[in-house]
Amino acid sequence: MAKTRKSSDSNPAAARTIALAFTGASGMPYGVRLLQQLIASGQRVWLVYSQAAQIVAKQEMDLVLPTQPRECQRMFAKQFGASEGQLSVYGRDDWNAPMASGTHAPDAYVVCPCTMGTLAEIAAGTARDLITRAADVVLKENRKLILVPRETPLSAIHLENMLKLSRAGVVILPPNPGFYYQPESVQDVVDFVVARILDQIGVPQQLIKRWGEED
Numbered sequence: 001m002a003k004t005r006k007s008s009d010s011n012p013a014a015a016r017t018i019a020l021a022f023t024g025a026s027g028m029p030y031g032v033r034l035l036q037q038l039i040a041s042g043q044r045v046w047l048v049y050s051q052a053a054q055i056v057a058k059q060e061m062d063l064v065l066p067t068q069p070r071e072c073q074r075m076f077a078k079q080f081g082a083s084e085g086q087l088s089v090y091g092r093d094d095w096n097a098p099m100a101s102g103t104h105a106p107d108a109y110v111v112c113p114c115t116m117g118t119l120a121e122i123a124a125g126t127a128r129d130l131i132t133r134a135a136d137v138v139l140k141e142n143r144k145l146i147l148v149p150r151e152t153p154l155s156a157i158h159l160e161n162m163l164k165l166s167r168a169g170v171v172i173l174p175p176n177p178g179f180y181y182q183p184e185s186v187q188d189v190v191d192f193v194v195a196r197i198l199d200q201i202g203v204p205q206q207l208i209k210r211w212g213e214e215d
């Protein structure tokens with residue numbers, strides 16, 4: 001399905017508003033690295049995360065995602081050197097958040113990592129919390145929605161939901177690293193996936209050398 005593109009899409013370097021959700025799937029290092037890269041490249045970022053994401057962040061990265069969004073905003077803004085107003089963090093029930101409405105949809109929305117539960121809710125259009133409502137908004141407003149789902153193996157229900165979403169124009173981008181570029185560390189593996197996400201939203205990245213690119 002052809003997507004309506006905003007004028008800023010024609011200039012990949014122009015700053016955009018990117019919404020980002022962390023949910024409770026394994027793969028929190030992808031989400032956090034993506035956040036860091038979006039801030040470093042000057043994008044405006046709206047962040048929301050689920051309760052399960054807080055558990056997974058602690059488990060995988062020893063990272064405490066504060067329950068208070070303001071606290072989280074301060075923490076990441078300081079850690080990643082965000083400029084004033086560049087990063088906004090919202091609670092998952094904050095219906096006053098801009099991405100809750102089609103009048104203020106972000107240019108793109110990435111759910112990374114994305115659980116099978118959140119993916120199913122987006123496919124069903126439940127819009128029960130800000131994470132799934134933002135997906136609903138982005139879809140109806142013809143903006144780019146990228147899901148980074150992590151589970152293995154995948155059941156027929158997972159696959160059916162992904163097919164349904166793909167047919168609705170959603171980019172299903174599983175965090176499947178390639179090994180042909182000979183990664184030397186976990187960070188290299190993470191960066192491979194994050195680079196693919198940044199490519200999808202047209203944010204310049206230098207994390208991974210492109211295939212066929214000279215040294």
Ligand SMILES: Cc1cc2nc3c(=O)[nH]c(=O)nc-3n(C[C@H](O)[C@H](O)[C@H](O)COP(=O)(O)O)c2cc1C
Nearest residue numbers: 023024025026050052053059115116117118150151
């Ligand atoms: C350490 C940990 C790892 C998990 N990994 C996954 C996963 O890779 N994929 C998945 O779909 N759910 C995973 N789950 C289960 C989800 O967190 C759980 O289904 C939760 O209800 C999802 O809620 P959310 O979609 O609102 O974040 C994991 C849970 C924990 C605690």
